[in-house]
Amino acid sequence: MDIFAVNASPTMRRGMTHRLLELVLEGARAGGATVESVFLQKQQISPCLGCLKCWVAHPGRCVQDDDMTRLRQRFAAADLFLLAAPVYVDGFCAQAKTFLDRLIPLVDPHFELVDGHCRHKMLLERVPAIGLVSVCGFSELDNLDLVVEHTRRMCRNLHTRYAGAVLRPASRVLTMKQALPEKVAAVERAARRAGRELAERGEVSTATAGEVAQPFFPVDLYVDGANLFWDRCLEKKRFPPE
């Protein structure tokens, strides 16, 4: 199993997306997968220009020859593609969306009907299965609904299999190893198991996904704790405060 992952979070190694993705990839390696991951923030990727020359003038080739040329090829070669991205304003952060838009040269402009629904054909004969790794700041899992639905729709439109999602709401609980060692360790174990499942079975089980996303606190306690955290950030004029 060849897994290609992109981490779209602009905070890169400092971010919770990175923490979660690294656990998943560690598990995937232990399950026998070969793994490559890149930070999108380190790549030169311009937004799609919408010219559609990649469809009609020179099919499959984008007019913008930036790092997406190589990343598109890497995406196409993988067995499984993992999109790791934080929730920004209820959806994907811009880096993730830009990457997804720039996959459009892989699509054939012609329409076809699949189960009564319009789709494009694909230029690729084989599209990697797609899985999601995502985090958000609020504590309810439904804050991740839109990125999950977006990933599912993308799989439908790209004629490929949805491999499931590893989601962590209240993302900063991943930093609370000292205060809550057992709970954080349980989430970390489950995230590694999710990676192993991806490598061995090509998808994340519902049980494992549930353990990664498990609640830590009643929501009113979480709100109080978060507000203390923001007060400290304001005092130090820094995020995170220490």
Ligand SMILES: Cc1cc2nc3c(=O)[nH]c(=O)nc-3n(C[C@H](O)[C@H](O)[C@H](O)COP(=O)(O)O)c2cc1C
């Ligand atoms: C611009 C911006 C918008 C955000 N919007 C949301 C949001 O709509 N819902 C939410 O639960 N968290 C939101 N967050 C919180 C992030 O999802 C959370 O802090 C996450 O851990 C950021 O990813 P990172 O740790 O990899 O940097 C937002 C953060 C930023 C910077």
